[in-house]
Every structure is written in structure tokens, then in C-alpha cells.
Amino acid sequence: xxxxxxxxxxxxxxxxxxxxxxxxxxxxxxxxxxxxxxxxxxxxxxxxxxxxxxxxxxxxxxxxxxxxxxxxxxxxxxxxxxxxxxxxxxxxxxxxxxxxxxxxxxxxxxxxxxxxxxxxxxxxxxxxxxxxxxxxxxxxxxxxxxxxxxxxxxxxxxxxxxxxxxxxxxxxxxxxxxxxxxxxxxxxxxxxxxxxxxxxxxxxxxxxxxxxxxxxxxxxxxxxxxxxxxxxxxxxxxxxxxxxxxxxxxxxxxxxxxxxxxxxxxxxxxxxxxxxxxxxxxxxxxxxxxxxxxxxxxxxxxxxxxxxxxxxxxxxxxxxxxxxxxxxxxxxxxxxxxxxxxxxxxxxxxxxxxxxxxxxxxxxxxxxxxxxxxxxxxxxxxxxxxxxxxxxxxxxxxxxxxxxxxxxxxxxxxxxxxxxxxxxxxxxxxxxxxxxxxxxxxxxxxxxxxxxxxxxxxxxxxxxxxxxxxxxxxxxxxxxxxxxxxxxxxxxxxxxxxxxxxxxxxxxxxxxxxxxxxxxxxxxxxxxxxxxxxxxxxx
Amino acid sequence: xxxxxxxxxxxxxxxxxxxxxxxxxxxxxxxxxxxxxxxxxxxxxxxxxxxxxxxxxxxxxxxxxxxxxxxxxxxxxxxxxxxxxxxxxxxxxxxxxxxxxxxxxxxxxxxxxxxxxxxxxxxxxxxxxxxxxxxxxxxxxxxxxxxxxxxxxxxxxxxxxxxxxxxxxxxxxxxxxxxxxxxxxxxxxxxxxxxxxxxxxxxxxxxxxxxxxxxxxxxxxxxxxxxxxxxxxxxxxxxxxxxxxxxxxxxxxxxxxxxxxxxxxxxxxxxxxxxxxxxxxxxxxxxxxxxxxxxxxxxxxxxxxxxxxxxxxxxxxxxxxxxxxxxxxxxxxxxxxxxxxxxxxxxxxxxxxxxxxxxxxxxxxxxxxxxxxxxxxxxxxxxxxxxxxxxxxxxxxxxxxxxxxxxxxxxxxxxxxxxxxxxxxxxxxxx
Numbered sequence: 014x015x016x017x018x019x020x021x022x023x024x025x026x027x028x029x030x031x032x033x034x035x036x037x038x039x040x041x042x043x044x045x046x047x048x049x050x051x052x053x054x055x056x057x058x059x060x061x062x063x064x065x066x067x068x069x070x071x072x073x074x075x076x077x078x079x080x081x082x083x084x085x086x087x088x089x090x091x092x093x094x095x096x097x098x099x100x101x102x103x104x105x106x107x108x109x110x111x112x113x114x115x116x117x118x119x120x121x122x123x124x125x126x127x128x129x130x131x132x133x134x135x136x137x138x139x140x141x142x143x144x145x146x147x148x149x150x151x152x153x154x155x156x157x158x159x160x161x162x163x164x165x166x167x168x169x170x171x172x173x174x175x176x177x178x179x180x181x182x183x184x185x186x187x188x189x190x191x192x193x194x195x196x197x198x199x200x201x202x203x204x205x206x207x208x209x210x211x212x213x214x215x216x217x218x219x220x221x222x223x224x225x226x227x228x229x230x231x232x233x234x235x236x237x238x239x240x241x242x243x244x245x246x247x248x249x250x251x252x253x254x255x256x257x258x259x260x261x262x263x264x265x266x267x268x269x270x271x272x273x274x275x276x277x278x279x280x281x282x283x284x285x286x287x288x289x290x291x292x293x294x295x296x297x298x299x300x301x302x303x304x305x306x307x308x309x310x311x312x313x314x315x316x317x318x319x320x321x322x323x324x325x326x327x328x329x330x331x332x333x334x335x336x337x338x339x340x341x342x343x344x345x346x347x348x349x350x351x352x353x354x355x356x357x358x359x360x361x362x363x364x365x366x367x368x369x370x371x372x373x374x375x376x377x378x379x380x381x382x383x384x385x386x387x388x389x390x391x392x393x394x395x396x397x398x399x400x401x402x403x404x405x406x407x408x409x410x411x412x413x414x415x416x417x418x419x420x421x422x423x424x425x426x427x428x429x430x431x432x433x434x435x436x437x438x439x440x441x442x443x444x445x446x447x448x449x450x451x452x453x454x455x456x457x458x459x460x461x462x463x464x465x466x467x468x469x470x471x472x473x474x475x476x477x478x479x480x481x482x483x484x485x486x487x488x489x490x491x492x493x494x495x496x497x498x499x500x501x502x503x504x505x506x507x508x509x510x511x512x513x514x515x516x517x518x519x520x521x522x523x524x525x526x527x528x529x530x531x532x533x534x535x536x537x538x539x540x541x542x543x544x545x546x547x548x549x550x551x552x
Numbered sequence: 553x554x555x556x557x558x559x560x561x562x563x564x565x566x567x568x569x570x571x572x573x574x575x576x577x578x579x580x581x582x583x584x585x586x587x588x589x590x591x592x593x594x595x596x597x598x599x600x601x602x603x604x605x606x607x608x609x610x611x612x613x614x615x616x617x618x619x620x621x622x623x624x625x626x627x628x629x630x631x632x633x634x635x636x637x638x639x640x641x642x643x644x645x646x647x648x649x650x651x652x653x654x655x656x657x658x659x660x661x662x663x664x665x666x667x668x669x670x671x672x673x674x675x676x677x678x679x680x681x682x683x684x685x686x687x688x689x690x691x692x693x694x695x696x697x698x699x700x701x702x703x704x705x706x707x708x709x710x711x712x713x714x715x716x717x718x719x720x721x722x723x724x725x726x727x728x729x730x731x732x733x734x735x736x737x738x739x740x741x742x743x744x745x746x747x748x749x750x751x752x753x754x755x756x757x758x759x760x761x762x763x764x765x766x767x768x769x770x771x772x773x774x775x776x777x778x779x780x781x782x783x784x785x786x787x788x789x790x791x792x793x794x795x796x797x798x799x800x801x802x803x804x805x806x807x808x809x810x811x812x813x814x815x816x817x818x819x820x821x822x823x824x825x826x827x828x829x830x831x832x833x834x835x836x837x838x839x840x841x842x843x844x845x846x847x848x849x850x851x852x853x854x855x856x857x858x859x860x861x862x863x864x865x866x867x868x869x870x871x872x873x874x875x876x877x878x879x880x881x882x883x884x885x886x887x888x889x890x891x892x893x894x895x896x897x898x899x900x901x902x903x904x905x906x907x908x909x910x911x912x913x914x915x916x917x918x919x920x921x922x923x924x925x926x927x928x929x930x931x932x933x934x935x936x937x938x939x940x941x942x943x944x945x946x947x948x949x950x951x952x953x954x955x956x957x958x959x960x961x962x963x964x965x966x967x968x969x970x971x972x973x974x975x976x977x978x979x980x981x982x983x
Contacts, residue, residue: 061934089827089926130840135924135934136828137713140804224805228775261770268762275760367591375595377790377820387825389800398798401762471759472790472820476593480757480787515763520754521724 049076050116053100056086056132057093064134065141072145080146082115087142091115092129103129144169151177156187163193167200167225175201196221203229208239215242219249220256222394227253256394263395265512271401273508274408275470277501278463279481280488281412284500285456286336287489289432290449292344293351295358297485298478299365300457303335304328304464305473306369309378317381321465328461336457340450348449362478369475377474386469404466411462416497418455428452432495491531493541503542581624582617582886584609585644587655587665587676592632597786597865598657600816601679602627604866605654607854608873618880626650634664641665645672651886652677652876654869659683659726666691673888677876679868681811681833683730687945687958687968690888692895693915694872694908695865696834697943698734702781704920705809705832706735708935709779710742713807716776717748719768721784724753728783731811735781737949748776758788761795769799772806780808789813790821797825804828809922815861818929826925834904834918835867836931841905861929867903874900875910896961906940913958913968915943 052070059067068086071079085091085102092103092112101112101121112121112129134142147165150158159181166174175198182194195217202214215233218226230253233246279301286294307328312320339361347354386403389396419425427448430438439445467477488507492499507527514523538544586605588598609623617623626648630637637656644650645668652675656662659682669676669690681696709715720735722728732751739749750771752764772778784792789810796808809830815837818826837848847870852858875898880886883894895910902908908916917940923931946953946969955973959965967977 089932127845131932133924133932133934135932136804136807139828143804224773224775227773231775257770261766264766265763268760268766271762272760370591370595375590375599376816377596377787379820379822381822382794387798389798396800398762398795400794400798470791470794472787474596474787474820476596476757476787479593480759511760512763516767519752520758520764524755 046076046116049074049078049082050100053082053115054098056091056100057130061135061138064138068138068141068145078116078118083142083146085115086132086134087139089131089134091132093132094124094129100132101129140168151181156190159185159187160190160193163190163197166197167193167223170197170200170204170225170229172201172204196223196226200226200229203233208242211237211239211242212245215246215249219252221253222256222260260394265516266509267395267397267401269509269512270505271405271508272512273505274405275466276484276488276508277504278404278408278411278466279460280485280492280500280504281415281497282456282459282463283485284489284492284495284497285415285459286453287486288495288497288500289428290452290456291351291494292348292453293355293358294339294344294453294456295355295482296339296362296365296478297457297460298480298482299362300332300336300460300478301464301467301481302365302369302473302475302478303332304461305380305468305477306373306378306464307331307461308465308468309380309473312380318383318385321383321386321469324465325462328465329458330461332461332464333454333458336460337450337454339457340453344453345446345449362482366475366478373475375475377472380468380473382469400469404469407466411459412497412501415455415459419497424448424451424455428455487528487531490535491541493543493545495545496541496543499541499543581622582619582880583624583626583648583650585641585648585650585653585655586625586627587630587637587640587644587653588657589632589661590627590629593787594632594657594661597816600863601654601657601865601869603855604851604869605873607851608870610854611850612873612877618877619884619886630655630661634658634660637661637664638668641668641674641676642672645669645674651675651880651888652891654679654872656680657865662691675876675888675891677869677872679865679872681864683727684734684945684947685730685950685953687913687915687960689892689914689960689966689968691914692872692875692910693943693945694868694875696918696920697915697945698731698947699944700834700918700920700941701811701832702731702735703738704937704941705811705830705922706738706781708832708922709781709807709809712935713779714777715779715807716744717750717771717774717778718744719750719752719771719778719780721752721754721764721768721780721782723758723783723785723788724755725785728753728785731783732781734947734949737951741949754784754788756785756788758784759791761792762799765792765795765799765801768806769801772801778806780806782808782810783812784810785812786817789817793821793826793829796829802828803830803924814863814865815929815931816863818925819861821929823925823929824927827927829925830922830934831925831931832920832922833864833931834920835862835864835902836904836921836923836933837862838923838926838930838932839904839921841903843901843905844903847903871900871902871908871916875908875916892960908940911942912961913943913945914960915945917942 052067052074056064056067071083082091090103092101094101100115102115103110103112105111109123110126111123113119114121144165147162151162153159166178178194178197182191185191185194199214199217202210203218205211215230218230230246230250234243234250237243237246283294283297286292308320308324311324311327315323343357343361344354347357382400386400389398390402419428427443430443431445431448435445471477488504489500491507492503511523511527514526518526586602588602589595590599590602606625609625612618613622626644628640628644630640641653644653654677656665656678657680662678665676666688670688674690676691677694678691679694681701684697718739720732722732736749754764768780807828807830809832811832813831814833848862851862852860875895878898878900879891879894883890896912898910899907904919906919908918910916919940920937921933922935924934926932945958946956948954955971956969957972958968959970970977
């Protein structure tokens with residue numbers, strides 16, 4: 014049996030470190046609580062310049078709670094209490110917050126927010142705090158903290174700190190951090206007095222995408238006194254540019270696909286109601302809005318991270334039932350009269366909007382994004398935003414499910430039969446009225462599901478539907494009425510085209526150009542990309 | 553849908569009651585028109601202002617009314633429909649014979665009602681920050697002119713944050729276009745080069761910001777401190793800020809200073825990723841002083857919701873209302889001509905601890921505050937102008953408007969756009 018298991022070793026290490034901090038902490042004149050308190054109290058009346066000096070003083074104070082206090086200040090959680098006069102750390106949102114004494118850490122219970130005065134910070138101070146905290150973490154055992162320390166150095170390369178970096182590089186084991194350290198040192202070398210060192214540094218830095226490095230390189234390429242260094246820097250810059258262009262292209266493609274998937278989500282329900290049934294449903298956007306509001310309601314009851322899986326089926330149900338109600342209540346009396354259907358559903362859309370305004374207020378509702386959908390996912394240097402990635406995946410899933418439902422289920426068969434030849438289908442025993450209601454419900458339910466996705470991207474408010482209705486019709490018409498694959502191809506190609514145009518024409522013009530193209534295209538091919546063939550086309 | 557029907561019933565009843573009340577008290581009240589959209593796209597912002605006016609009227613009536621008479625609100629709904637604004641304004645002035653109107657939010661709605669107010673000699677108090685380049689005898693502008701919001705904000709970025717590259721991003725309509733024109737001229741006058749300014753316009757309600765944010769990121773990685781000056785309108789802001797957060801653009805790298813994002817807009821967003829981004833206004837809810845605390849308390853009691861926020865246009869409405877009350881008291885009548893003449897020079901307290909004064913150009917003096925967004929949807933003031941800034945109707949940085957002044961007090965001028973070079977007044981509403 015080993016004398017000490019790995020866990021035990023770690024424990025010993027921790028104990029040792031603890032002992033080290035305890036003993037060595039007390040050797041130099043350890044900052045007293047009083048010193049800390051006096052410095053903190055000065056924060057209250059200080060303007061931002063003197064606050065910056067005070068932060069420096071605090072960071073230099075050797076007191077175990079300094080890091081905690083600075084973090085609280087950075088997060089706007091540090092407050093001044095006038096009576097009794099002290100600085101406290103407050104947590105919690107809303108009118109009441111729980112406070113603890115900043116110096117002693119003693120819990121002081123909840124107080125009303127208006128009795129406290131927040132110690133204000135600004136961005137410069139936050140950066141300063143981050144840098145001070147990070148530079149303390151260069152020798153931390155946690156690789157993430159070490160990384161943060163090096164990154165903070167990269168942002169503000171300070172030749173004075175280079176020695177510490179070199180020392181760290183010698184003992185660093187993590188290869189990523191090693192790379193960063195090398196880069197940081199090269200960045201310091203870029204301002205060395207020796208031209209040869211500068212040239213070498215410039216060569217090492219070429220192709221690196223960090224904005225700080227690019228900025229310094231561009232400066233060297235333009236202003237360096239030594240021609241050789243200048244040339245090396247210029248070469249390095251053009252290498253970076255080339256990589257950037259490649260990256261930009263990949264990025265644009267992803268943006269296009271992601272916009273396309275949003276368009277498909279918005280349009281796919283319409284492809285069912287308009288494409289398969291031929292009903293022009295102007296209230297389609299409002300059904301998406303209902304889906305988005307369902308998400309909001311779910312978030313009122315469930316934790317954010319779990320809300321979406323619950324919201325998706327619920328939104329499908331709510332919007333689907335609403336759709337069935339609209340079909341049974343209004344649309345079924347108007348089959349074969351497209352203009353009247355258009356007007357009636359437009360009326361429904363206005364009623365739904367105003368109803369939401371009356372019930373939920375005209376203000377937008379804040380729908381939070383779950384943690385697993387926030388941030389970016391890095392594929393090498395290409396960073397893709399997670400929420401967009403999830404929505405692209407979600408779009409594919411919805412499309413696949415719908416396609417399966419239409420191709421592989423009895424309802425799907427009946428839907429297709431009624432769409433192709435209503436009279437014949439009825440003669441074969443299909444209850445066409447029921448199929449109509451269910452088809453409309455299916456299309457509406459999908460709109461509701463799309464609303465859940467949209468709630469993660471845009472405003473959840475009474476106007477949500479209006480901003481997507483035109484785009485949805487555009488996609489369905491372009492793709493060819495009555496063809497799901499057409500909707501898929503049309504949505505993706507419109508999305509990508511829009512994003513390709515946007516960089517050089519601007520967002521406003523890109524939209525116009527796409528619309529003009531669509532008008533011309535419809536002139537040439539009135540039935541869209543994938544026209545329906547056979548009997549259905551003539552109905 | 554059918555279930556929601558009964559929701560409308562109490563309203564109808566209330567409307568009928570209000571109508572009854574109108575008939576009963578028609579003789580001994582002063583009517584105050586409220587012209588804010590209660591439905592349609594702008595309802596999101598304007599409903600709050602309607603409630604603010606109602607609250608102020610209520611408070612004034614509790615104090616004994618005005619000139620011994622009670623104030624009576626006449627609320628109409630122009631439904632975010634610009635021509636309807638003009639019709640409703642005409643209805644208020646001709647049919648209801650209101651003494652004053654508080655209303656409008658967008659510039660296009662103001663432009664739409666302007667001829668009506670001038671034709672029928674009404675009084676309009678306009679409470680929203682706008683692009684300037686206008687001064688009408690019949691309109692009092694209690695929101696900020698560009699020199700009371702945009703220019704000080706840019707000064708702050710330039711001096712305090714040492715910003716050298718500028719992205720001017722806006723929604724494609726008159727306010728952002730004019731403001732950005734003024735800012736571009738101002739930046740160039742300060743020596744900023746063409747290649748350090750990027751201007752970008754997007755359609756109303758733009759929701760896909762991926763490429764634009766990526767562009768801003770690229771633009772901001774040239775080694776010079778970059779900031780975004782945003783005149784992006786209401787609804788498009790949420791997806792814009794969400795995209796900034798998602799692509800990892802933090803306020804520490806590229807701060808965004810917005811002119812149309814206030815507490816109300818933030819209440820519809822999860823503000824965690826926005827902490828540190830900036831907004832320039834003349835009022836923030838977080839400002840601590842007795843007047844503001846009392847106002848917030850009154851608002852919460854009136855609206856019966858302690859979570860509702862206050863914002864800058866509400867303060868502008870508050871100032872405008874109190875100025876009008878003082879002017880009527882001074883003129884001892886609600887006759888439009890006498891009130892308009894009495895208005896210039898009237899002072900009323902603002903909610904940031906100072907006093908606003910009505911200037912001869914029908915704009916007011918205001919402090920300019922820069923606030924940073926906090927995690928709780930509030931702003932922390934990080935910068936403030938030393939004193940009050942006088943609203944300038946005609947920008948000094950646009951070639952066409954440099955020589956123009958507005959002065960409704962000086963009997964020799966009495967004009968909204970007097971050209972100091974040609975010494976001529978070029979009519980009321982000339983571009």
C-alpha cells in the first residue's frame with residue numbers, strides 16, 4: 014500500500030502552501046485591518062483618477078481580502094454605507110441586498126439598496142483591477158489564472174515584467190501557455206533597442222491574430238527606424254493579413270449559414286401552411302411571437318438552463334392550438350378566397366399583437382440565454398458563436414423532423430394527398446377538414462418552435478412577428494411554393510447571399526439588392542427554384 | 553384570443569366614464585392633450601410618457617390645479633402612424649381645444665404635427681433627444697439637442713478614454729443620419745482622419761448583426777483605441793448587444809456609447825454581457841438627490857409597480873410640464889400667444905439637482921451625463937459636464953446651419969432660423 018495516495022499528496026501540498034502563506038504572510042509587515050479600512054473609506058469621495066491610485070495602493074497592500082475586495086469593486090458590488098460608516102460588499106439583485114463587511118468579512122444581513130451608495134467604477138478601472146489581479150496570478154497553480162496573467166501582459170506589454178515572464182517560461186509545462194509566453198516576450202523584443210532583435214521578433218509575430226500583436230506589428234512596419242526590421246514587419250503583417258482574409262471568408266460563410274437557418278426556421282412553418290395548403294397566413298409572425306412569449310413564461314418558472322428543452326414542446330403546443338383555433342374559427346370559411354384570407358389573417362395578427370400589449374405590456378421581455386448557449390466555440394483561430402451554432406443545429410433538426418412527419422406518417426400522407434387533389438382524397442375517405450386543421454396546426458406549431466429560437470437572438474416583444482413575416486414569404490416564394498427542400502435551399506442561399514453582399518454594400522443596400530434579385534427571378538421563374546409538378550401545380 | 557376579450561371591457565368602461573367626466577366638467581377645467589402612441593411599434597417607448605403626463609397632472613390637481621381650475625387630460629392614440637399624428641393633433645387643438653399638448657417621440661412624428669401646431673397656434677412640448685436643425689415658435693424642445701448629448705459624449709471618449717478610431721453606427725433614418733453628419737464634421741474638425749471613421753447604417757429592427765460586429769471587431773484591431781458611437785434605434789439594440797457579447801467584444805476593448813438606450817430599453821435585456829458599455833443622457837435613474845428620489849417614489853406609487861424604471865424622456869416631460877405650469881401662472885392665462893411669450897426665461901428644477909432654463913431658441917439648459925451600464929440594468933454616472941449646456945437648435949458643425957440662430961425673444965429677430973450673415977429670416981421650416 015502506498016504511503017500516500019495522490020489525493021493525499023495534494024492535501025499535503027495545500028497544507029504546506031497554507032502554512033507558507035501563514036508564516037511568510039506574517040513575516041513582512043502585514044497590512045493591518047485598519048490600514049485597509051482607511052484606504053477603502055477614501056474610495057467613497059474619490060474621483061476616478063484618485064480611485065486609480067487607491068487601487069494601486071490596495072493591490073500593494075498585503076492583506077488576504079484585497080483580491081476579494083478588488084473583484085467586488087470590479088463587479089460593482091462594493092458599497093459605501095453612511096451609518097455606521099463603512100465599506101461593505103453586497104450581493105443580490107433587487108431592492109434588498111445582503112451585505113458583509115469588506116474588511117472583516119462579517120455578515121451584516123440584508124439592507125435596502127437605496128441606503129447604500131455604490132462605489133462606482135469605470136472601464137479603465139476594471140482593466141486596471143484585472144491587470145493587477147492577473148499579474149499576481151503568474152505563478153498560480155491554476156493554468157487558467159496563469160493564462161489570464163500572460164494575456165493581461167500581452168494587452169499591456171511592460172518591459173519591466175519581461176524578467177518574470179522569462180523565469181516562468183523556464184518552468185512552464187502547459188504548451189499553450191508556453192506559446193503565449195514566447196509571443197509576449199517577442200512583443201517586448203519588438204521595442205528592443207537592438208534592430209536585429211526587433212527583426213527576429215517581427216518574424217516570430219507574423220501570422221498571429223491577437224489585435225495587440227497586430228497593432229504593434231503595423232506600427233513597426235510603418236515607423237521602425239531600421240529598414241530590415243521594417244521589411245520583416247511588413248512581411249509579417251502581410252502574412253497576418255492573408256490569414257485574416259481566409260478567416261474572414263470562413264466567418265462570412267458561417268454568418269450566412271446562420272442567417273439562412275434563422276430564415277428557414279421562420280419560413281418552414283409557412284412552407285406548410287402557405288406551401289402545402291395555399292393559405293396566405295399573415296398572422297404567421299405572431300405565432301412565432303407566441304412561441305417566444307411561451308419561452309419567457311417558462312423562464313419565469315424554471316431555471317434558465319433548463320427552460321429551452323421545456324419551452325420547445327410547449328411552444329409547439331400553444332402555437333399549434335392557436336393555429337387550429339384560427340383555422341377552425343376563420344380560415345376554413347375562406348378557402349379558395351386568397352384575398353379575403355389575407356385580410357382576415359392580417360386582422361388576426363393585429364389582434365394578437367395588441368392582445369400581447371395589453372396582457373404583457375408593450376415593453377420587451379427579457380429572455381435570458383442559457384449558459385450552454387453563451388460564448389464562442391473555437392475551431393482553431395475561427396471562433397463561432399455558440400448560440401448561432403445551436404440554432405443552425407436546431408434548424409436542421411426541425412427540418413428533418415418535419416420532413417419525416419410529412420413522408421413517413423399517416424398524417425403526412427393525408428396532408429400530401431389533400432394538397433395534391435382534394436376531391437380525390439376525400440373520395441378515398443380522407444377527412445379533409447380534419448387534415449386541414451391539423452396541417453395548419455402543424456405549420457403554426459413549427460412557427461412557435463421558431464419563436465423559441467428567435468427569443469435567443471432578438472427582442473421578445475409585440476413586434477417580433479412583423480420583422481420576420483416578409484422574409485418568411487420571400488423564402489417560401491423563392492424556394493417554390495409547396496416544396497420543403499426548396500425552402501431549405503432558398504433560405505440558405507438568401508442568407509449566404511445577404512452576408513456576402515453586406516460587407517461591401519452595407520446592410521440596407523444588401524437587403525434591397527436581394528429583393529431586386531428576387532423580383533427579377535420571379536419574373537423569369539414564377540414558380541420559384543423548385544416548382545411543383547403535376548396536378549397540384551394547376552390547382 | 554377570445555379569452556382576452558374581457559380585458560378590453562374595463563377599458564371601454566373607463567373610456568366611457570372619462571367621456572362622461574369630460575362632458576360634466578367641460579367648463580371649469582384646463583385641458584391638456586397627450587399625443588403619444590399607445591399601440592404600434594412606438595408604444596413600447598411612448599406609453600410610459602403618457603403615464604408620466606397623467607401622473608404630473610394628477611399631482612398638480614392635488615396641489616389645487618392651475619389658475620384655480622383642475623387640469624383634465626385628453627389622451628389620444630396616434631398608433632405609431634405618422635399621418636395619424638397630424639390628424640390627432642388637429643383633433644386635440646380644434647375639437648378638444650386643449651391648452652397644451654405633450655407628445656411625439658420620433659422626429660418624423662414631430663415633423664408631421666409641426667404644420668398643424670403652427671397653423672392652429674397650439675403649444676407642443678417635445679420630450680425626446682433629437683437631431684436639432686429645427687426651432688418652431690409653437691414647439692418647446694425639452695429633450696437634448698446634439699450638442700447636449702452627442703458632442704459631449706464624443707469629447708468624453710476622446711479625452712478620457714483616448715479613443716482614436718470611431719465607428720458611427722446607426723439606424724437608417726433622419727436622427728442618426730443628421731447626428732452622424734454632425735459628429736463626422738466635429739471629429740474631422742478635431743483632426744481625426746477619414747480612415748479612422750467607419751460609418752454604418754442598418755434598417756429599422758435589424759436583427760442579424762453578425763457581419764457588422766465582426767467588421768467592428770476588425771476595425772477595432774488596428775492598434776488604436778476604438779469606440780462605437782451608436783444611434784441604433786430601440787428594438788435593434790437588443791440583438792446588437794447580444795451579438796457583441798457573443799463575439800466577445802467587451803466594453804473594455806471597444807466601448808459602445810449609445811444615445812437611444814436608456815433604463816427602459818435595458819429592462820428588456822439581460823444586461824450581464826453589457827456591463828461597462830456607455831450611454832449619454834441628461835438624466836439617469838441612479839442619480840442620487842432628493843428631487844429624484846421623490847420623483848421615483850411618486851412614479852412607483854402612481855404606476856403601482858415598484859420595479860418600473862424612470863428614464864431621460866420622462867425627466868424631460870417633467871421639466872416641460874413644470875415649465876408650462878410656471879408660464880401659465882406667470883401669464884395668468886392659457887392663451888397660447890401669451891404663454892409662448894412667457895415661456896422664454898422660465899426656470900424649473902430638473903431631477904439631477906440643477907435648474908433647467910428655457911432659452912430664446914425654445915431649447916433648454918441641461919447637464920450632460922455619461923453612464924456605464926450595470927448588471928442590474930441601471931447606469932453609474934462616470935462623467936458629467938461641469939455646468940449646464942445650452943441647447944443649440946442649429947449645429948455649428950454643419951455647413952448649412954452654421955450661420956443660423958433661433959431666437960423667439962428678441963423682437964428684432966423673432967425667427968426660428970435667422971441667418972446671421974445675410975441678416976434674414978428664411979421662413980419657419982426651411983432646410
